[in-house]
Amino acid sequence: MITTRALTKRFGHVEAVCSVGLEVREGDRYGLLGPNGSGKTTLVRMLLGLVYATSGEITVLGQRIPRHAGRALPDIGALIEEPAAYPHLSGRANLRLLDAAGPGGSRRTRRARIEEALERVGLAGIDRRPVKAYSLGMRQRLGLAAALVRRPRLLVLDEPGNGLDPRGIKDIRDLLIELNSAGVTVFLSSHLLGEVSALCTRVGVLDHGRLVLQESLAELQKPTGRVLVETQDAERALALLDGHVERRDGPHLVVRDPDPAGLNARLVGEGVRVASIAQQRRTLEEVVLEVTGAGSDQFGGGGGTSPPSPPRSPSPSTPSPSPRGTGHEVPGA
C-alpha cells in the first residue's frame, strides 16, 4: 500500500527525513512511532503529496507520489496533525464542502456517506452548531469523520488520539480495528507507545529522521527465553536454580529458562512457594529504547527543546505490564 525507497527530505541544512524505506502492506495496522520532531509529520506529509521529497521514491496505492497523487489521494482518508475545519460552519457543512472540493465523492451519495461517517465516529446526533463551539475531542472525531467520508482503502492518521479522553481513544481504536477487519489499511503515526502497541500489527520507529526499526509487533514481543518468578523463598530458589538466575531483586527473580511451565513444576516440586510466574516478553517501550540508543533517555530530543524526563531503568528485571488504553509517553517526547 505504501512503499518508500531512500526517501530523504532536507529543509535547508536540516535533514528531517533521511533515507527512509517504509513498507506498509495491505491489511496492516501500521504504527509509526517517534517523538515530536523525529520527522513523522514530514514523512506523512510526503506520503500525501503535501511536502515534496528531496530525493527518493514514494508509491502509495500503486501510484507514484507526488506525480500521480491525484489518482491515489481520493482513496485515502487522512488526518494530518490537528483536525481543521472552517469554524463558522457546522460540522456537516464542513464535511460537505471538503467532499465537494475534490474528485471521487459522488454528489448523490454525499449525504448518506456523511451521515455514515458521523455515526461511525460517534457524532451522529450532532446539531447545527458551528465548529468553533466544538470541544477538542469533538473536533478530533469530526476530523476522523472527514477522513472516512469517501470510504477510503487507506487511512493515514497523524496522532489520531490527540485531545480524546480514554473513552474516546478506546472508541477510535475499536473503530479502526473494525474498519481494518473490513479491509481498510490503517497507517498511523503517534508518539504514544500505548496507542501503537494496543492497536497496531506492525510498527516502525523513526528516530532523528531515520527509520531505525520496522517489524511486526508479534515478532517484537516474542518471548525472551527468561521467566519472571516471585517467591518468598528467594534464597532457596536461588540455590536451586544456581547459574540460571540472572538477577535478583528482593522476592523477584529473573531466570534464564525457555519453559515457564517446567520451571514452575520444578520449583513447586522442591517446595518453593511461587507467588507468581510469567514468561518474560519485551515491551514495546524496551524495544524502542533499545533501538534508539542504549542509555539514551532523550529519545529524539537531540539536545532540543524537550525537557529531560526522569531517568528510567531499562532493565528487563522490572517488568512493566503492557499498557493498555492509557498513553505511556515515549520518554523525552
Next chain:
Amino acid sequence: MIRVRARWRWLVVVGGVAVLCCLPVLASALPVSVPRLTPFGLRERILGSAPLAYAGYAESDATFGLPSLEGLQNLTDLLDGVTRMRVWQAAPDRWRVDVLSDVAERDQYQLGGTGYLWDSGTQLLTRVNGQPAVRLPQPDDLVPPALAIRLLNEAGPRAKLSLLPPQRVAGRGAAGLRIVPASPASTIGQVDIWADPATGLPLRVEILSRSSRVPALETQFLQVSPWRPDPGVLTPRRGPGTGYSVTTASNLTSVLHNLDPEVLPGSLAGLPRRPSPQQYGEVGVYGGGLATFVVLTFRGGTGLTLLNDARSAGGAWLTDPNGVGVLASAPLVNLILMHPFRSRDTFLLAGLVGKDTLERAAAALAAKPDQDNLGL
C-alpha cells in the same frame, strides 16, 4: 525533481516578466525612417496641413515660470505644468478642444464665428459671440498643429531651418524641423517641430529659450488619427441641471479699454512699431515674428498698483535715471513695468524679447516727453 520543476516554473514567470518589460523599450528603440525632405519642403508641408481633419489626444508640458497672477489662474495653469487635451478638428474654424483634469473638464468649441465654453465644475455652458482681436493664450493654442503653424508663420521666411533626426511620436514616424529665429532679440533659442511626413500634420513641438537646454514648452500628440468630422462631437449640447449664458468675446476688453491713449514712438530698442490690433489703437506692438513685444500704458493708480504687485511677486527693481521700474523675467517671456518720474502713467512692456532689449525700450519710454493725446 521538484526543484527542477520549481526552477522551470520560475524561469517561465521571470522570462515572461522580462519579455513584458522589454516590449516598451524595444518598441521605442525601433528605428524610425521617414522619406527624405528638404527643410523648406517640410515647412511647406506643415503649413499645408492646416485644413486637415483630425482627432487626437495631446499633452503639453510648459515651464514658463510665470508668477501666479490673481484672476489669471487659467493662464498660469496653461503655461506652467501639464495640460491634457482632447482635440477634434474638422476645419481650422470648426474644432473642439477639451482640457481634462482627473475629475473635471473644460471644453472649448469653435463653430465658425461662434465659440462655446463648457465648464464641468460650474456646470455652465457659455456662448461666446465673435472672435476677439486680442486675447490671452488659450488651450487650443497649445495643440501641436496650431502651435507649429503659428510659430512657422511668425518666424517668417528669414528664420534658419534645418532638419532634425526623425522621432516616433504617437506611434508614427515623424520628420523633425528646427527653426532658429532670425532676430537675435528673441528669447526663443529654437523651435523644434516633428510632423507626419506624409500629411505634414505637426505631432510634436518643443520651444527652447536661449538660456536653457530644457524646453520651456513641450507639446505632443500621444494619440492622433485622421478624423471624419462628426457633428455629434463638435456640437455643444447640455444636459439637465446645467446653466447657459451668453457673452461677447474678449477677456481683455475691460483692461484694454482703460488704457491711456499715450502716443508711442515709431520704434523702440531698434524694433519698429507695427500696426495695432483693430479697436485697440492704444496698444503698441513692436518687432516682428518671434521677437515681438507689446507696450500698454496704464493711468495713474492702476499702473502703480501693478508696479507694486509685480514687485511683491518677486520682480527685480530697475534703476533708471528717468523713472522707477520692475522687471519680471521668465525663460521665454520678459515683462517690465516702468513708471517715469515726469508722468502719472505706467508703461507695461511684455513679450518674447530678451531682457536687454526690453530694458532699453523701457528706458527710451521713460525718457520720452509726455505726449498724451488728450493732454494733461
Next chain:
Amino acid sequence: MIGVELFKLFRRPRTWITAGLICALPLIVAIFVATTHLVPPPGQGSAFLSAVLQDGQLYPAAALALVLPVFLPVAVAIVAGDSIAGEATGGTLRYLLARPVGRTRLLVAKLIAVIAFVLFAIVAVTLTSYATGVLILGPSRAAAVGESPGSGISGSIAPGAGGAPTAGLSAGGAVTSLSGAPLTVLQLAERVIGTVAFITVSMLGVAAIALFLSTVTDSAIGAAMGALATLVGSEVLVTLNAAAVVQPYLPTRYWLAWIDFFRQPILWRDIDRGFGIQAVYVVVFLGAAWANFATKDITA
C-alpha cells in the same frame, strides 16, 4: 471547487460585514451632503460629489469614487491575502490539498472567488448608492447657476432657436456627462456597467498581488499588508514627477480612468491602458503565485 469557494466566501460573515461597511460610507456621505448641502468645490475633492447635489442619479459614480482609493483595495487585499494564507493558518489547506484539490485549480478557484467578491462589493455599492442618491439626494434638479430663461439650449445647438432651458430634463431621467452633453438612461447604464467592469479589473491587480503574497507567507495579514504597501508605494510614485519614466507601468496609474466613461465621447485611451496594465499584473503575479505555490512544501 469554484462552487465550494463561492459557498465559503458567501457563508462567511466577514464578506457581508466588509460589503456592508463599503456601502455604508457613501450612505453616510450622502446623509451629510443632503443635510448640509456642502460639497467640495467643483473639480476638487472626490469626483462627481459636486454634481450629485444637482442629480442624485449620478451618486453611484460619486460613491465609487469615494470607496475606490482606500476601502475597496483594503477589502480586496484582505480577502485575497487571506485566500491561501488563511487556509494555511486554519489548517484546512492541507486537508484541501490531500482531498485532493490540484494546486493550480485551487489558485484559480481562489481568484474567481475574489473576483466574485469584488463584483459583489462594487455592484452592492452601485445599487445602494443609486437608491441613496435617488431617495436622499433626489432626482435631477435645475442648476442654480447661470440659468437664463429663454436663452437656454438643449439637445443640440440650433442658433436662434433657443428652446426651453429645461428641455433636457424631459429626456426621462437623463444625467449630464462631464462634457456637458446629456446621457440617456441607456447610456448611463452602459457607462456604469463599464465602470463596474473597469474597477473590478483594477482590483484584480491588487488581488493578484495579494494572492501571490498569500502563497509566500502563512500570515494572511502579512499578505494583505504587503499588497497594500505595494499600492501605497505605487500611489506615491504616481504623484512624483521624477518617477515619470515608470509611471505608465504602475498598478494604480490608471485607477481613475473610469471617470473617462463619463466624458462624451468616452475617452478610451486611459481605460484601454488600465485594462492592459491590470491584465499584465494579473498574469505576472498569478504566474508567480503558480510557480511558487505549485512547488511549495505545505508545512502549515
